[in-house]
Amino acid sequence: MSACAIRTEGLTRTFGSITAVSDLTLEVEAGTVFGFIGQSGAGKTTTIRLLLGLLEPSRGRAEVLGFDTRGQADKVRDCTGVLLEHSGLCERLSAWDNLQFYARVWRLPVSERWDRIRELLDRLELWERKDETVAEWSRGMRQKLAVARALLHRPPLVFLDEPTSGLDPVAAAALRDDLAVLARNDGTTVFLTTHNLAEAEKICDRIGIIANGELKAIGTPEELRRQLGSARVRIVGRGFSEQVLALLRAHPDVRSVARENGHLVLEPNRPGRVAPLVSILVGSGVQVEEVHPMRSTLEDVFFSILGEEPAA
Amino acid sequence: MIRDIWTVAWREGKELFSRDGGLSGKLGLLIFAAFVGVFLPWQLGRAWIEAPWVTFFWAWMPLFLVTAVTADAFAGERERHTLETLLASRLPDSAILLGKVVATVLYVWGLTLICMPLGLVTINLTHAESGLLLYSASTLVSLAGLSLLATVLGSATGVLVSLRAASVRVAQQNLSMISMVLAFVPVIIFQALPLPWRAKVLTYFMGASISEVVVLLATLLAALDITLLLIAMGRFRRDRLVLD
Numbered sequence: 001m002s003a004c005a006i007r008t009e010g011l012t013r014t015f016g017s018i019t020a021v022s023d024l025t026l027e028v029e030a031g032t033v034f035g036f037i038g039q040s041g042a043g044k045t046t047t048i049r050l051l052l053g054l055l056e057p058s059r060g061r062a063e064v065l066g067f068d069t070r071g072q073a074d075k076v077r078d079c080t081g082v083l084l085e086h087s088g089l090c091e092r093l094s095a096w097d098n099l100q101f102y103a104r105v106w107r108l109p110v111s112e113r114w115d116r117i118r119e120l121l122d123r124l125e126l127w128e129r130k131d132e133t134v135a136e137w138s139r140g141m142r143q144k145l146a147v148a149r150a151l152l153h154r155p156p157l158v159f160l161d162e163p164t165s166g167l168d169p170v171a172a173a174a175l176r177d178d179l180a181v182l183a184r185n186d187g188t189t190v191f192l193t194t195h196n197l198a199e200a201e202k203i204c205d206r207i208g209i210i211a212n213g214e215l216k217a218i219g220t221p222e223e224l225r226r227q228l229g230s231a232r233v234r235i236v237g238r239g240f241s242e243q244v245l246a247l248l249r250a251h252p253d254v255r256s257v258a259r260e261n262g263h264l265v266l267e268p269n270r271p272g273r274v275a276p277l278v279s280i281l282v283g284s285g286v287q288v289e290e291v292h293p294m295r296s297t298l299e300d301v302f303f304s305i306l307g308e309e310p311a312a
Numbered sequence: 313m314i315r316d317i318w319t320v321a322w323r324e325g326k327e328l329f330s331r332d333g334g335l336s337g338k339l340g341l342l343i344f345a346a347f348v349g350v351f352l353p354w355q356l357g358r359a360w361i362e363a364p365w366v367t368f369f370w371a372w373m374p375l376f377l378v379t380a381v382t383a384d385a386f387a388g389e390r391e392r393h394t395l396e397t398l399l400a401s402r403l404p405d406s407a408i409l410l411g412k413v414v415a416t417v418l419y420v421w422g423l424t425l426i427c428m429p430l431g432l433v434t435i436n437l438t439h440a441e442s443g444l445l446l447y448s449a450s451t452l453v454s455l456a457g458l459s460l461l462a463t464v465l466g467s468a469t470g471v472l473v474s475l476r477a478a479s480v481r482v483a484q485q486n487l488s489m490i491s492m493v494l495a496f497v498p499v500i501i502f503q504a505l506p507l508p509w510r511a512k513v514l515t516y517f518m519g520a521s522i523s524e525v526v527v528l529l530a531t532l533l534a535a536l537d538i539t540l541l542l543i544a545m546g547r548f549r550r551d552r553l554v555l556d
Contacts, residue, residue: 052400054554078402088397090323092330097323104319105401133330 010060035204081150106153140171320411349430371458382470383483461533
């Protein structure tokens with residue numbers, strides 16, 4: 001297997017006048033969890049379809065596990081597991097039959113089939129309910145089963161399209177943990193799309209941010225925070241009057257300023273511009289006691305890329 | 313390849329039986345078997361075994377049955393959001409398509425084959441004045457062969473229609489229309505023929521033996537089966553199916 005599980009060069013897909021994915025160039029290292037973040041309609045699902053060879057690119061190329069997605073799509077699908085937008089489970093069948101079917105599809109030897117299904121269902125705490133039809137299950141249980149199906153044949157690469165979408169926070173956290181353990185145990189490369197930024201921050205080794213079909217940023221969560229996060233500071237003190245706030249808002253070096261729990265949160269336009277602004281505060285009669293740099297979150301990075309303010 | 317076809321057929325079969333496994337589904341199958349396997353033979357008596365038209369009834373009957381089942385093939389998967397996951401698997405196009413055809417054919421043809429001995433039992437219980445009544449070997453082969461070819465025809469047509477239908481309901485409506493056309497077109501064509509041609513056709517059928525007509529019909533059905541399956545394979549495109 002190549003050290004690079006996914007490599008795309010200028011990958012583009014248009015639908016009429018709409019460009020769903022535009023000039024996408026990225027590399028995903030084997031054995032890592034890669035998060036692809038974007039809003040609904042940003043181009044995440046189309047990217048997965050292109051990588052699986054389910055759609056042909058309009059321009060550019062993609063290589064998955066060393067196979068060209070245009071001419072060797074069958075080989076790509078042979079080596080990958082998927083959980084797409086919908087769980088894709090046959091709801092009239094039992095959990096056992098669903099996994100049996102895909103075990104047959106992936107040609108797991110009969111002797112191994114039973115053990116592997118039991119191992120996955122046990123680990124996901126679904127074994128006791130294996131004979132129930134999937135239609136009777138909650139969405140969380142179905143998503144777990146779909147994850148089991150994606151990992152059933154121990155593929156070197158799995159695509160997970162919004163795996164925790166629509167789940168309550170507890171079920172989402174449980175599934176996320178299960179997923180991380182299962183993927184790491186088998187050394188699987190995971191290509192995960194999500195619009196849950198906290199989830200991406202927790203489990204992804206690297207993250208790509210896509211907006212309007214274009215890859216806007218790529219790196220580890222730490223790199224993204226460092227490069228694209230804001231240089232906000234929290235100023236502890238007294239005398240943060242409306243006049244002082246108005247003075248700062250009018251200053252060209254200030255991007256934003258707000259009062260939070262009696263403190264002042266100040267975001268300069270550029271790093272290294274905090275000291276002159278603190279001087280202005282002191283000159284205006286504010287008693288400054290402490291100045292703390294604030295750690296950016298991935299959410300800050302995401303919204304700064306989109307050019308929007310995060311919701312309060 | 314055969315193994316993949318069988319894998320798809322296995323799941324389709326499971327789904328078919330789970331769909332018809334409910335009370336209404338079982339009742340429907342029971343009513344069908346009672347009508348074709350008991351009521352009709354009981355009403356028609358010895359003609360059910362001896363009349364030449366019975367052969368053609370068995371060729372027509374699966375067509376009626378198969379359309380109800382096969383509309384679900386792709387349109388149903390699309391409605392239930394299971395199609396894309398299936399397409400994202402390692403299964404080749406032909407295995408997915410033929411697996412669905414095989415499952416439908418085995419289900420409907422199996423039901424047809426169950427009704428045949430049931431009819432024989434009914435006849436022998438109600439009309440056995442002169443010993444045991446049985447189909448001749450040639451009739452049995454004709455019945456089984458024609459019903460199989462007709463089932464494949466219905467299944468291939470259904471899969472072809474289902475490939476592009478937005479929903480099962482649309483697929484069923486389109487299939488009903490096609491069934492009507494298939495039923496009436498031969499009559500309309502015959503009516504449209506010039507009078508001397510019609511006379512020739514009638515003379516041929518009046519003079520032909522039943523086995524000649526069966527062979528002709530079987531050849532026609534086989535040719536249609538192969539053509540429709542090839543068209544369906546040609547129209548099976550993953551990108552279109554995903555975007556539909």
